[in-house]
Amino acid sequence: MVFNLNDDGERAGGNNATTAETSSNRVVISGMSALMPGRNDLEEFNKKLYNKENFVVNQEPLWHSNHPEVTPYRGKIADLDRFDAQFFMVHYRLAQSSDSTSRKVLEQTYQAIIDAGVCPSELSSKRIGVFFGNGFDESFKLLYSFHGKGYSTLLGSSKTMIANRISYWLNLRGPSHTVEASCCSSLVVLQLGRDAIARGYCDAAIIGGSRIMLQPQHYINYNRMVPISFDGKTKCYDVDADGHILAEAITVLFLQKYEDAKRIYAEIYHMKSNFSYDNFGKYRDPAKWSKHLEKFYEEAGVSPSSVEYVEGCGAADPEADRAELQALEVVLCKDRKKPLLVGSVTSNIGSTGETSGLCGLIKVSKYVLIVSFFNLLKDVTRSQSQIPLMVLASGRQESGVQKILDHIKSKELDPEEIALHHGVYKTKILNHMARGFGIYETVNNKTVTRSEKKRYYDSAARPLWFVYSGMGSQWAGMGEQLMRIPIFAAAIERCDRVLKPKGLDIVDIISNPDKSMFDNILNSFVGIAAIQIGLTDVLRAVGLVPDNVIGHSVGELGCAYADDCLTDEEMISLSYSRGIVSTTMEFVRGSMAAVGIGFKQMSKICPPDIDVACHNGPGSCTISGPEEIVCKFVNELTGQGIFAKELQCSNIAYHSRYVAKAG
């Protein structure tokens, strides 16, 4: 497996590959997940990888064998007995009698899709292939002797179902099968997945590999064929190499077309698999190996000398390692300027057999590249958001939602990562019972939580109302922070084009903290209207479509804008006209007040010079009239213990007989 890490992301040597696809057939790896030894936590895994730590453990096995040929060291993956059958839509009885791979692979599939910034539920009915590489299935032995009820043992131990169950769970359309090609299995399915997309059999593919070893016999038989290390160390490419550790792993990749991918780990330029074990030749002949590599680079149109790093096999068998390095030397070290770097994940986690190819690929693409390569290039501050970021999350339980939010806020906010999160969680994920969100902001290079909410979510749709307020809801500088939202700023810019010729500076009106929007009635009208236009645009942009709109006074214009009866230009022009009328006409100096009495009762007690302007509800109305009379009446009501409060209305007795001439 060879990775070309040129800085510009281009292959050196041009592309004259005979099997090259047209640009629309470019296939990329957009999501990854792996369950490897020691990899319960990603950060911990990275740290260990960089400290060259060994993930192999001398762990109490599932079985107790004192057979001298059973190695005490193994690369084991955790929690094989845990499985959320309900979430993955597997019947309880089937889950009980399923082989471990087919259970755990569902979890990794979920994670790989999430990793690609895709919501698993969105894949339903899509043309997506599933190809899975697998080897020995040791559950089968136990399952077959299980005389239970029903047919679950047959379905549970069918290897076809490793792939088919993924297709079933996600309701996919497309080819779906399992492959056995021993240690090549996981790379063979990578090729199958890539080819299936390139040939148009499907538009995306889920591919993966697994090896789980439950029986001591496996270790005994394997050790008789290929040397196993008994000191727990896999000394790849080392003169003291004395065999590798056997390890378990489950890996899954999500493959997409270049143009569909939200995240790109790597593009699959070319692959080539070959059976080359000559029946008269020797084990791993360097000459054959070189020939295969040479042909590979020729077909791929890549100059071997431009390759910077090779993730090799590294079986820690001296003869095989030597043959591998000899072949690399012959093909890749010709005309080389910089030294060729060679590594093998086998030295960290042991040999994972059927899925070893993908373990190496994931190590290089996800951990090494992301950590040491992409992260060096990536400047999070460069793309740092100027506004707080909302992070959506869902999970089986509220605690799962919290875990995701905790992870996000535990580090610098990465808008790209959050965009991927948004892609995953913006719609409901089937069988996720809890949803939540957090609003975070970077302040002095620290992540600050502005808001966080989570709760069990019943999927019941509730009506969405947009409420447009009238006069009295404004404050000085109320638009200042909103101007950081580009969509809002764009709306204000459009309003400015209408108002500037009329001599008004709308940006200053809404965002100057020293300038009250109450300074004059015209500013109030256009300020409120502009902000309503901007907010409506922002809400629309995040996909919120109101079931109903309601508004009062100037807010009625907002309603008209929300349901497309008015354009933004018309709305801002109307609000300007209304402001001009209010400021240029001479009215009696009026006042308005909100009162905690219903419309009916108020009609009875209201002084004759005052009008009931608004019917707010059964126990609330707004009155309007000459300033002195209103003020006196408010004091009377307050004296009687009735709620009454004068409103800021720029001394205009709106909705009363005193402004009738404005009509």
Place this chain on the structure above:
Amino acid sequence: MVFNLNDDGERAGGNNATTAETSSNRVVISGMSALMPGRNDLEEFNKKLYNKENFVVNQEPLWHSNHPEVTPYRGKIADLDRFDAQFFMVHYRLAQSSDSTSRKVLEQTYQAIIDAGVCPSELSSKRIGVFFGNGFDESFKLLYSFHGKGYSTLLGSSKTMIANRISYWLNLRGPSHTVEASCCSSLVVLQLGRDAIARGYCDAAIIGGSRIMLQPQHYINYNRMVPISFDGKTKCYDVDADGHILAEAITVLFLQKYEDAKRIYAEIYHMKSNFSYDNFGKYRDPAKWSKHLEKFYEEAGVSPSSVEYVEGCGAADPEADRAELQALEVVLCKDRKKPLLVGSVTSNIGSTGETSGLCGLIKVSKYVLIVSFFNLLKDVTRSQSQIPLMVLASGRQESGVQKILDHIKSKELDPEEIALHHGVYKTKILNHMARGFGIYETVNNKTVTRSEKKRYYDSAARPLWFVYSGMGSQWAGMGEQLMRIPIFAAAIERCDRVLKPKGLDIVDIISNPDKSMFDNILNSFVGIAAIQIGLTDVLRAVGLVPDNVIGHSVGELGCAYADDCLTDEEMISLSYSRGIVSTTMEFVRGSMAAVGIGFKQMSKICPPDIDVACHNGPGSCTISGPEEIVCKFVNELTGQGIFAKELQCSNIAYHSRYVAKAG
């Protein structure tokens, strides 16, 4: 699975398939083999198929289970315990602990390659892929608990090795892996093999499928999931359908590029596999099925109404059968003129699960097509040979060679079939210990044996001599039958061009049975020379290159032609000149005789007027001299009990002092 049997072999509706390959990527099925229930003998299988016989047996199983859910009827394949480990280069211990599929698939692979007219040993080092579809491996359970020595149980039960062992045995280069896709497995590998060739991953492919069921649990578990018939009959598409029989089978196809194939059963135009089991839908939804079929025909560029026959699934599950037929009706019966024929091999042999697709394909392509379709078109007499045909054969033992020869001569000679045979057997097949040939001719519509030979063959090369005789070996009409060989006739034609201007009719000279080549000396010379030229050409054409050539008299000219010292024109001209000299010059009336006495002794007793013309060997010489003296000396020698016989030499005392003036 749908087959289009248009008489002209062309697809109706043209080809606008989006995935169509360029003409050089056309992939065909060139060889087939199957081990199916009841198919120990091909002819018997055909007969049974046409009598609509059921191949399912109520046979003593390997195990004794009185479990009421174990069906008494099974489609079993024979001789699972027999295997020629040495031939297939499998170690004895590995053969003992290998699963049955990986053993028996080697046999079927051999047969499929032979069937394509290809010698298996020729495939060595070629770019040939191997893709094998498999399901449950029930040997694994037994093997895994086997605590033997060595690692053979792991290798023997690895499913990867089903494919890899074929690659290893034939020493192939190319992708090699095993696939599990349940009942789709064998068609999935057909698609993989076709795509691998079309994409240039390999130049040919061996693909196949298998299902073997050894454990009673399989029947129990399966029956709980899908109905199994308990009366031994699989009533496909029948109102009384009550489930299918479970059956075993192993199938193998050899796929080649169109231009490489010597035999073509079918071309693979288009394939499409799809996972379509909706997780909220019902079992086999006719609507989804129709959609898939419609898309398939659209992609393939074939008009559904032009399809004549469909080999269907026919699970004999009333609901599934109905859904299948409904889908066929919707898609294939629109605008149909002739009724659509639908069948399923499941009714004959039961459901063979992982390899059911290929069983159907082989039934249609090999048995139905060959027997009822191709044979109707094929007129063996049309291509009947005018000369006897040599049939080559090899085998593990002489009896195997005889079996092949017996099969050939048991029926009308088919030159096309014999050409395929020749392709297979012309070079040595590795580990075949016996070789042989038969020469057969069709006389009065019967196959007559002209010669047959077989023996153990030690592979040691022996020197090949071409011996060119001198005068005295000719007879009247000796060239008549040889003229039936086109290469021979062509050589005579070339001689004719030289001789016709000189007034000689060489065809008449060598083939007229009433015209002795001894009529005159000129005829003898040119006749022998022309025949030597013709025979040399024939021997060369079949690839025989002599290690040595030897000749006497006119035969020395033959030697010169054989080693390219003379052209045919030069040789025939020289023999003509020699004849002219002999006929136009006046010599003493001479005679020659062969005598059973060595040269040395003869020199002592020979009369002075006689010369010793030839030194034939330690106890044989030829004498030459005047007719009367030679005649007298022969009588004397005969009287003494010494072998002496006058030779026909047209009364010319060749190689004696009496013809010295011709020099």
